[in-house]
Amino acid sequence: MQSAARRAEFLAGARDTFPLLVGAFPFGIIFGALGVTSGLTPWAAAAMSAFVFAGSAQFIAVGLVAAGTPTLIIVLTTFVVNTRHLLYGATIAPHLSKLPARWLLPLGFWLTDESFVVVAKGFESRTVPENKRWYLLGSEVAMYSNWQVVTWVGIIAGQAIPNPRSWGLDFALVVTFIGMLIPMIKGRPTLAAVLVAGAAALLGNRLPHQTGLLIAALLGIAAGVTVESAWPEKTSQQKGRE
Amino acid sequence: MNEFLLISGMAAATMATRIPLLVLLSRRKLPEGISRALKYVAPAVLAAIILPIVLLPDGKLNVQINNASLLASLVAVVVSWRTRNLLLTILLGMAALLVWRALLPF
Numbered sequence: 236m237q238s239a240a241r242r243a244e245f246l247a248g249a250r251d252t253f254p255l256l257v258g259a260f261p262f263g264i265i266f267g268a269l270g271v272t273s274g275l276t277p278w279a280a281a282a283m284s285a286f287v288f289a290g291s292a293q294f295i296a297v298g299l300v301a302a303g304t305p306t307l308i309i310v311l312t313t314f315v316v317n318t319r320h321l322l323y324g325a326t327i328a329p330h331l332s333k334l335p336a337r338w339l340l341p342l343g344f345w346l347t348d349e350s351f352v353v354v355a356k357g358f359e360s361r362t363v364p365e366n367k368r369w370y371l372l373g374s375e376v377a378m379y380s381n382w383q384v385v386t387w388v389g390i391i392a393g394q395a396i397p398n399p400r401s402w403g404l405d406f407a408l409v410v411t412f413i414g415m416l417i418p419m420i421k422g423r424p425t426l427a428a429v430l431v432a433g434a435a436a437l438l439g440n441r442l443p444h445q446t447g448l449l450i451a452a453l454l455g456i457a458a459g460v461t462v463e464s465a466w467p468e469k470t471s472q473q474k475g476r477e
Numbered sequence: 478m479n480e481f482l483l484i485s486g487m488a489a490a491t492m493a494t495r496i497p498l499l500v501l502l503s504r505r506k507l508p509e510g511i512s513r514a515l516k517y518v519a520p521a522v523l524a525a526i527i528l529p530i531v532l533l534p535d536g537k538l539n540v541q542i543n544n545a546s547l548l549a550s551l552v553a554v555v556v557s558w559r560t561r562n563l564l565l566t567i568l569l570g571m572a573a574l575l576v577w578r579a580l581l582p583f
Contacts, residue, residue, distance in 0.1 A: 306479065343499040413550060
């Protein structure tokens with residue numbers, strides 16, 4: 236593939252991720268601010284964004300650090316909170332067939348909620364495997380760079396912000412996710428998946444370490460598949476035959 | 478607290494969820510049933526993350542007028558549904574939250 240085409244796909248991935256960078260902005264700043272007020276050194280807060288790179292797990296971790304939780308428990312909690320990424324990896328893998336490890340390892344390390352949602356949509360209109368990997372890389376590099384910068388802004392501003400959680404800026408994550416979710420609801424099966432997962436998450440909210448989230452997601456997926464079998468969504472092919 | 482251990486442990490735990498299936502499943506074809514089910518991963522996970530934050534602040538159900546997050550979420554849902562514009566949804570959703578908080582006496 237031509238290097239110009241690669242660059243175009245990389246930039247398209249970054250461009251389609253732009254609104255999510257805006258949404259991650261206040262979230263990252265609060266993480267940096269909370270990190271240093273929870274007892275981490277500024278370097279540790281920055282290293283967490285650089286090497287862990289998992290927003291919601293980082294938030295939970297600094298809360299646990301502030302509460303004096305043992306390291307092993309924080310690590311196990313991180314794993315459980317991130318188990319949803321197993322599903323993302325499984326979903327994206329077929330689009331990255333036969334890539335060497337030097338591609339798969341960084342693409343996996345950088346795979347966040349945001350990039351997953353962007354490429355799940357972006358891959359629909361891309362048929363060439365080469366294009367997909369560069370598109371994903373563009374989205375991931377944009378998310379990663381932005382997260383490093385905003386973490387540092389939060390660390391530096393952290394001392395100046397009294398009680399950063401009370402500002403409501405962490406709510407940016409919720410509106411970002413709403414803006415990603417609503418356009419996905421295109422038919423009954425997706426609507427069923429959303430309603431069942433949402434209801435199950437509310438009921439399972441008391442379960443420890445966000446295990447309720449994973450169970451709710453699995454129930455939502457099951458609901459989507461069940462409804463799809465009962466009322467198949469019309470594909471463009473089927474519409475053409477009618 | 479040993480920060481080096483904490484961050485290496487968290488990094489390893491996160492990579493253990495992101496990398497293995499990506500590598501394993503990129504080398505074989507998924508059964509048709511599984512790939513059909515994976516279409517619902519993104520909407521199901523997003524719904525499961527959002528709803529408890531909005532409806533259960535502090536772990537208790539709150540569907541009252543003082544729940545600014547709920548009102549702002551409804552604004553975001555309407556904006557997203559009508560415009561499909563993510564950036565606009567984020568900006569108007571956040572604006573609704575800040576305005577509602579400023580207007581409420583609590």
